[in-house]
Amino acid sequence: MIDVTAKPGHAPVFVTVDLVILTVRQDVLQVLLIERGNEPYLGFPALPGGHVRDGETLDQAALRELGEETGVDGRSLHLEQLRAYSDPGRDPRGRVITVAYLALGPGLPHPTAGTDATAARWVPVADVFDGPVPLAFDHAGILRDALERARSQLEHTTVAAAFCAEPFTVGDLRHIYEVVWGMPLDPSNFRRKVTNADSFLVPTGERRHPETGRPAALYRRGAARLLLPPLLRSGDVTRPGPVVVTPH
């Protein structure tokens, strides 16, 4: 049963899932990192993740790891497959292929450490790349790809609302875009776009009273997953092209 084609050179491999869990806290985009409790890369920061179990799909494994690492179930956040990473040398212990997932959620509580981790914490993404300690394995590249995916998804889909705890205001939502894209947006034009988009926001009828200023209407996430028309980053944003396989 397990011996699909037991030819030499076709050895079975280990498959893991790794999670890039993003949130916006304190006006900064943050990623959940663990500190590795085992060799290799002992003590290094890394993305949470783990092995796929026998009867499990990759999606199920990602959901399970998410719960184990953060204590949050997948219902309240957005989870999608990013891509597979397969460099033969990416794990010094042997052949391990990983499938990365991108998770987006509202400001989550401080996580409890999982089994494989001695510590789990939120880290501003800017600090990850500028910091003194690099990420374990090829996780820096995975994080980079995940960030670009997230930024791009804000343009064409309604996932930004996944960053907001319900109910939320248009200002909350705009704040997400501004933090993730790293640029200010025109409040009035932003409002027009997101309120005109079909089934993006459903008004609750309630209002939130800020410390000072006019109260803002509250909304919940609508059924739409796609944002039509798209909300494009204006100006000279350098977008990466598609990830293409180039021979040699």
Next chain:
Amino acid sequence: MIDVTAKPGHAPVFVTVDLVILTVRQDVLQVLLIERGNEPYLGFPALPGGHVRDGETLDQAALRELGEETGVDGRSLHLEQLRAYSDPGRDPRGRVITVAYLALGPGLPHPTAGTDATAARWVPVADVFDGPVPLAFDHAGILRDALERARSQLEHTTVAAAFCAEPFTVGDLRHIYEVVWGMPLDPSNFRRKVTNADSFLVPTGERRHPETGRPAALYRRGAARLLLPPLLRSGDVTRPGPVVVTPH
């Protein structure tokens, strides 16, 4: 070395790559299918693919399989990772996770059968779904995802040129869009867009003389990978949302 974490429930799995190779021949979008020469699904049509070898990345495995199945090296066509498919029941022989790749190329020669295949042939994609014999494994779903990815990529990237053998005319390129999207496009507006896009087309200075009509300028692929501004499918195209993991 191979025993990364030899816990029960973490058995190693087999990993394969499957290729969705698309081309436009005789005014129709076609996909390269093999006929399976082994159980399971013996005699059924299937996507070409095979096991990842020990020292190989997934990209390298996809390129190798591409050569083995079609005799074409990857230099002249576009190849990109699609996503991983991991349903535990997708292969009755055991646990096999596959990573699908999307390949786009100009009208390729009739392929020579590979090792695992008793026959390989081009099949119009419309016939695949309407035909009497379904694809093996979960390949119908993979093909569906690949088609949507290809159609979407035409909007935002320059991959359409990968369908054209060089040199090609603006009319050739427009024909690709019309076949893949299944809708006619305005020739004059199309021309304006693709010739205005930076580094999409580089004129050769030559002209091609059709059987009848005015000769058309010839072009080669430019360096641009991204199409700015995008060339959007107009009208009421129903686009699928992002593939999201939903718990339960």
Next chain:
DNA sequence: TCAAAAGTGTTGGCCATACACCCATGC
């Protein structure tokens, strides 16, 4: 001269940006 395809010009409408301005509230 006709058919066919390449290629150009023009126009009207839509949409996005920029920005002025009003609204509602706490202090």
Next chain:
DNA sequence: GCATGGGTGTATGGCCAACACTTTTGA
């Protein structure tokens, strides 16, 4: 009143679909 953010109105400019029109060839 005033500061602060929410929310509305509007005009200018750019882009795009639609389509009329010209060009260049083979037959």
